[in-house]
Amino acid sequence: xxxxxxxxxxxxxxxxxxxxxxxxxxxxxxxxxxxxxxxxxxxxxxxxxxxxxxxxxxxxxxxxxxxxxxxxxxxxxxxxxxxxxxxxxxxxxxxxxxxxxxxxxxxxxxxxxxxxxxxxxxxxxxxxxxxxxxxxxxxxxxxxxxxxxxxxxxxxxxxxxxxxxxxxxxxxxxxxxxxxxxxxxxxxxxxxxxxxxxxxxxxxxxxxxxxxxxxxxxxxxxxxxxxxxxxxxxxxxxxxxxxxxxxxxxxxxxxxxxxxxxxxxxxxxx
Amino acid sequence: xxxxxxxxxxxxxxxxxxxxxxxxxxxxxxxxxxxxxxxxxxxxxxxxxxxxxxxxxxxxxxxxxxxxxxxxxxxxxxxxxxxxxxxxxxxxxxxxxxxxxxxxxxxxxxxxxxxxxxxxxxxxxxxxxxxxxxxxxxxxxxxxxxxxxxxxxxxxxxxxxxxxxxxxxxxxxxxxxxxxxxxxxxxxxxxxxxxxxxxxxxxxxxxxxxxxxxxxxxxxxxxxxxxxxxxxxxxxxxxxxxxxxxxxxxxxxxxxxxxxxxxxxxxxxx
Numbered sequence: 001x002x003x004x005x006x007x008x009x010x011x012x013x014x015x016x017x018x019x020x021x022x023x024x025x026x027x028x029x030x031x032x033x034x035x036x037x038x039x040x041x042x043x044x045x046x047x048x049x050x051x052x053x054x055x056x057x058x059x060x061x062x063x064x065x066x067x068x069x070x071x072x073x074x075x076x077x078x079x080x081x082x083x084x085x086x087x088x089x090x091x092x093x094x095x096x097x098x099x100x101x102x103x104x105x106x107x108x109x110x111x112x113x114x115x116x117x118x119x120x121x122x123x124x125x126x127x128x129x130x131x132x133x134x135x136x137x138x139x140x141x142x143x144x145x146x147x148x149x150x151x152x153x154x155x156x157x158x159x160x161x162x163x164x165x166x167x168x169x170x171x172x173x174x175x176x177x178x179x180x181x182x183x184x185x186x187x188x189x190x191x192x193x194x195x196x197x198x199x200x201x202x203x204x205x206x207x208x209x210x211x212x213x214x215x216x217x218x219x220x221x222x223x224x225x226x227x228x229x230x231x232x233x234x235x236x237x238x239x240x241x242x243x244x245x246x247x248x249x250x251x252x253x254x255x256x257x258x259x260x261x262x263x264x265x266x267x268x269x270x
Numbered sequence: 271x272x273x274x275x276x277x278x279x280x281x282x283x284x285x286x287x288x289x290x291x292x293x294x295x296x297x298x299x300x301x302x303x304x305x306x307x308x309x310x311x312x313x314x315x316x317x318x319x320x321x322x323x324x325x326x327x328x329x330x331x332x333x334x335x336x337x338x339x340x341x342x343x344x345x346x347x348x349x350x351x352x353x354x355x356x357x358x359x360x361x362x363x364x365x366x367x368x369x370x371x372x373x374x375x376x377x378x379x380x381x382x383x384x385x386x387x388x389x390x391x392x393x394x395x396x397x398x399x400x401x402x403x404x405x406x407x408x409x410x411x412x413x414x415x416x417x418x419x420x421x422x423x424x425x426x427x428x429x430x431x432x433x434x435x436x437x438x439x440x441x442x443x444x445x446x447x448x449x450x451x452x453x454x455x456x457x458x459x460x461x462x463x464x465x466x467x468x469x470x471x472x473x474x475x476x477x478x479x480x481x482x483x484x485x486x487x488x489x490x491x492x493x494x495x496x497x498x499x500x501x502x503x504x505x506x507x508x509x510x511x512x513x514x515x516x517x518x519x520x521x522x523x524x525x526x527x528x529x530x531x532x533x534x535x536x537x538x539x540x
Contacts, residue, residue: 002428010280095372096390096424101365120366121425128426154366155391156398158272 001082005043005131013040017132017159019123022046022083023063023177024072027167031136032076034164043130044073045082047089051097052118063180082130089125098124100147100154106241107143107234107254108265119144120151127157135159140166140174142254142267146239166266168194174266181262189227190259193266196221200235200253204270211235211244211251222257231256231263238269271352275313275401283310287402287429289393292316292353293333293447294342297437301406302346304434313400314343315352317359321367322388333450352400359395368394370417370424376511377413377504377524378535389414390421397427405429410436410444412524412537416509436536438464444536451532459497460529463536466491470505470523474540481505481514481521492527501526501533508539 008015016039018031028044035042046069053059066083073081097117103109104116127135137145145163152159167175172194173187182190196218203214215233222228236243238252247270254267278285286309288301298314305312316339323329336353343351367387373379374386397405407415415433422431437445442464443457452460466488473484485503492498506513508522517540524537 092423094424096368096370096421098366098368098394098425101367103365124368125424125426128428131428151366153362154364154395155368156395158398158401 001043001080001084001129002131004080005129008041009131014134015039015041015043015130015132017126017130017135018042018044019126019135019137020044020046021048021062021177022069023065023180024069025167025175025177025179027138027140027175029072029076030167031138031164032073032078034162035134035136036077039134041080042078043080043082043132044078045084045126045130047082047084047122047126048086049089049118049122050086051090051121052115054112054114057112058178058181063177082126089122097121098151098155100150103143103147103150103241107232107236108256109143111231111256116144116147120147123148124151124155124157127152127159132159135161137161137163138166139163140176140266142238142252143241146241172198174264176264178262178264182259186227186260186262189225190264192222192225192228193255193257193259193264196233196255197253197266197268201268201270204247204251210246214247214253218255222255227260229258231258271313271350271354271399272401274350275399278311279401284404285309285311285313285400285402287396287400287405288312288314289396289405289407290314290316291318291332291447292339293335293450294339295437295445295447295449297408297410297445299342299346300437301408301434302343302348304432305404305406306347309404311350312348313350313352313402314348315354315396315400317352317354317392317396318356319359319388319392320356321360321391322385324382324384327382328448328451333447352396359392367391368421368425370420373413373417373420373511377502377506378526379413381501381526386414386417390417393418394421394425394427397422397429402429405431407431407433408436409433410446410536412508412522413511416511442468444534446534448532448534452529456497456530456532459495460534462492462495462498463525463527463529463534466503466525467523467536467538471538471540474517474521480516484517484523488525492525497530499528501528 016035020028048062098120099117149161171191173190200214234254236252244251256265286305290298318332368390369387419431441461443460470484488503504524506522514521526535
């Protein structure tokens with residue numbers, strides 16, 4: 001990977017990078033298409049990063065289909081698929097981690113305390129290896145892209161980051177590899193996450209009530225779906241994740257919930 | 271710095287890097303001279319890194335003389351002196367750290383728990399900025415160079431690291447910027463550190479006793495100098511810093527001690 005990357009740099013070519021855990025959906029594809037338009041060389045990584053999963057999470061059953069993904073990326077004109085082995089990435093008594101203080105313990109960090117440390121560590125490694133000029137991330141993982149941008153700025157890593165909008169199914173459900181876990185009833189119930197976000201947007205635009213009041217109405221709506229259990233609802237500052245009392249400036253509304261056994265997240269900026 | 275570094279890379283030149291906190295002594299100069307011989311471009315950084323000092327340590331009074339250092343580096347044929355501002359290095363609600371688990375809590379980490387986290391963080395930043403092909407470190411800071419090498423391997427940072435021998439005064443005292451703190455009596459007493467290391471070497475070569483016994487004899491010798499207070503004496507594996515019981519393979523003998531108010535370290539491999 002590094003040899004290909006260095007060769008491209010010497011030829012003065014720009015490298016765009018899309019890091020993924022594979023099982024590609026239209027959200028990933030939107031990132032890849034943008035990367036393809038804007039850069040000479042497009043690198044996509046597929047690596048199900050073990051250290052960003054908590055002990056009891058779905059690492060082992062995380063969906064994988066490298067053949068299908070590889071074919072998809074070929075049709076999109078991707079130059080390099082980088083899919084390293086787990087043992088190669090964390091070899092020889094691996095001990096180092098990269099962590100962004102504070103930001104990683106909020107929102108998803110409350111129930112996934114080691115998650116963002118695992119994400120920033122693997123992204124630091126991938127950036128060292130791929131050495132891209134620009135990296136594309138999805139806004140569906142809003143907290144993740146904020147934390148990665150902070151890490152890149154703090155560590156002076158020479159890469160630009162562009163975050164692209166969440167891609168949704170026709171009924172509003174945010175695209176996610178984990179949607180493949182849902183059965184028919186769960187799939188239907190899962191749309192309540194986006195409906196709750198749209199409710200928040202509507203209430204905020206009408207200036208109806210405080211953030212607490214909006215969260216309450218979102219909870220009421222979500223509780224109508226018996227298959228859905230809320231992990232958190234947050235209305236907060238999109239850079240610091242501090243909870244907001246009122247909605248005056250651009251504000252993040254973020255949800256995490258279990259739909260059956262599947263944990264899904266979604267968010268909008270209002 | 272990055273512009274100069276990129277320009278050199280495009281011209282196919284190799285970059286050697288010597289990171290320092292300034293107040294240069296013959297130990298630093300030995301690194302710079304080697305770098306000068308082996309590479310096209312030599313970059314030396316001078317940055318007294320605040321986050322590697324514990325709260326009550328000597329950050330404010332750490333010796334500085336940038337004019338003298340700059341003149342020294344010029345005579346040595348150094349191409350670039352990189353001396354960033356503290357506010358530039360840690361700007362905008364700085365939050366990110368790079369840490370090597372376990373290794374940083376042993377030896378010096380026991381009394382300096384945040385020290386190596388500060389070191390690995392600043393070195394990761396400097397390597398992102400300078401982008402050298404090779405970096406030179408001194409073996410006087412033995413634990414530091416082990417931890418930095420581990421970080422570089424783990425994070426796939428594309429730089430080679432070469433560690434060079436400790437440079438000593440004629441009476442054996444290891445060169446250190448902190449030696450400038452010592453008064454005449456302290457300076458004389460400080461030689462006991464190296465004398466204790468040589469005693470360990472002698473006993474080990476004669477196969478006299480266990481590691482514990484050797485440590486005891488080192489302590490006895492050092493206690494003859496009333497100005498010197500031992501922080502630790504360790505006889506350990508030079509890669510894991512696990513204490514050794516017997517000396518069979520190459521072993522690190524490391525000392526840290528306060529001489530008056532000045533904390534000094536030294537080590538040898540036996």
